[in-house]
Amino acid sequence: MRSKLKPILITIMVIIAVYFAGKYALNSLFGDMCGNDIKQKIPSPNGENVAYIFERNCGATTGFSPQLSILNKGEKFQNESGNTFRTDKEFTVEWLSDKNLKVIYDKSSETYKMDKKVNGIKIHYIGK
Numbered sequence: 001m002r003s004k005l006k007p008i009l010i011t012i013m014v015i016i017a018v019y020f021a022g023k024y025a026l027n028s029l030f031g032d033m034c035g036n037d038i039k040q041k042i043p044s045p046n047g048e049n050v051a052y053i054f055e056r057n058c059g060a061t062t063g064f065s066p067q068l069s070i071l072n073k074g075e076k077f078q079n080e081s082g083n084t085f086r087t088d089k090e091f092t093v094e095w096l097s098d099k100n101l102k103v104i105y106d107k108s109s110e111t112y113k114m115d116k117k118v119n120g121i122k123i124h125y126i127g128k
Helices: 002-030
Strands: 035-043 049-057 065-072 085-087 091-097 100-105 111-114 121-127
16 A cells, blocks of 8 residues: 555645646746836825825736825835825825825826825825
8 A cells, every 4th residue: 555655645746746837937937027116205294104106017918007105204115006095197186284195186087096095095086
């Protein structure tokens, strides 16, 4: 019985090793094909939060996407989609107070994400 079990276990271990090696290689070569280009970094009046306006680009098959992320002052800006607002046209932001942010955007734009509260910050959207 042991002599038949050993080749099966070795085969399973080789398959698992090849799977993880392949996954690592593909992730190393292609990784996250998207990139963020920060356009503005706007601290809140008390400096505790930061509004990042950036463009996200995920390659030739997609267009640039203006986005907004609100982070705590110590948080590092990551290569991720915006955590607050995503659209297809330019927009502006203005801090109204430490906990209130105004987003002014084109009403004709297509919006993909429009959160009303992020990290304790209330978001007010004004379509023009």
